[in-house]
Amino acid sequence: FLKGFSLWDSTKYLSKVYTRVKTILIPYILWVTFFFLVHLIRYHFSSISYTEWDNAFLNCLNENGWGNIYWSCVKWVAGITNIWGEKVIMAGPFAFHLWFLRDLFLVSICAPIFYFLLKFREDAIHKYKVIFSLIFLSVLYFSQVQNSCYITFTSVFWFGFGAFLS
Numbered sequence: 001f002l003k004g005f006s007l008w009d010s011t012k013y014l015s016k017v018y019t020r021v022k023t024i025l026i027p028y029i030l031w032v033t034f035f036f037l038v039h040l041i042r043y044h045f046s047s048i049s050y051t052e053w054d055n056a057f058l059n060c061l062n063e064n065g066w067g068n069i070y071w072s073c074v075k076w077v078a079g080i081t082n083i084w085g086e087k088v089i090m091a092g093p094f095a096f097h098l099w100f101l102r103d104l105f106l107v108s109i110c111a112p113i114f115y116f117l118l119k120f121r122e123d124a125i126h127k128y129k130v131i132f133s134l135i136f137l138s139v140l141y142f143s144q145v146q147n148s149c150y151i152t153f154t155s156v157f158w159f160g161f162g163a164f165l166s
Helices: 010-044 052-064 066-070 096-109 111-118 124-143 153-165
Strands: 074-081 087-092
Touching (some): 010 066, 010 096, 052 066, 096 153, 111 124, 111 153
8 A cells, every 4th residue: 555655645545545546445345244134034934043143243233233244244263362361352354254354444543643653765764763663663563462443463464564564
C-alpha cells in the first residue's frame, strides 16, 4: 500500500483507498453475505438440527445485531495463551475464513499512521522512532494482547513490517 510514496500525497492515498474498496471491501461484503444466506437457506429447507456453534452464533446476532456478521460474530479460542496467562480469543465475520480481508482493509485505511511512524529518514531522532515503533509492534504481536475490536495484531504487525521494508 505504501510502496511508491516518497512524499505523502492525500490524493494518491484516497485513490488507493478507493481501489481497496473495490478490490477488498465490496467482495468481502458480498462473500460474507453469500455465505450467511447459504447458511440460512440450508437450515430453513433442511431437517438438520442446530449445532452448538449455530446456537452460539444466533445468540451473538441477537445480542450484537445482524450487522455483526461482517465483524466478529464468530469467536473461538485460539488454543494459545498470552504472556498474562489468558486464553487468546479470536473473532471473525460469519465467513470466518475471510477475517484477514477485514483486517487488511482496516490496516490499509490506517496506512497514514504507518507512513508517519515508519518512513525512513536520515536524522537520528527518526531512526529511534522507527526502531521504537517496530519494537512496539513486535511486543503486541508476540504477547498476543487482546483488544476489544477483535482486530488481530498479527495483521498490524505484518502490515507494519512490510511498510518498514518498503
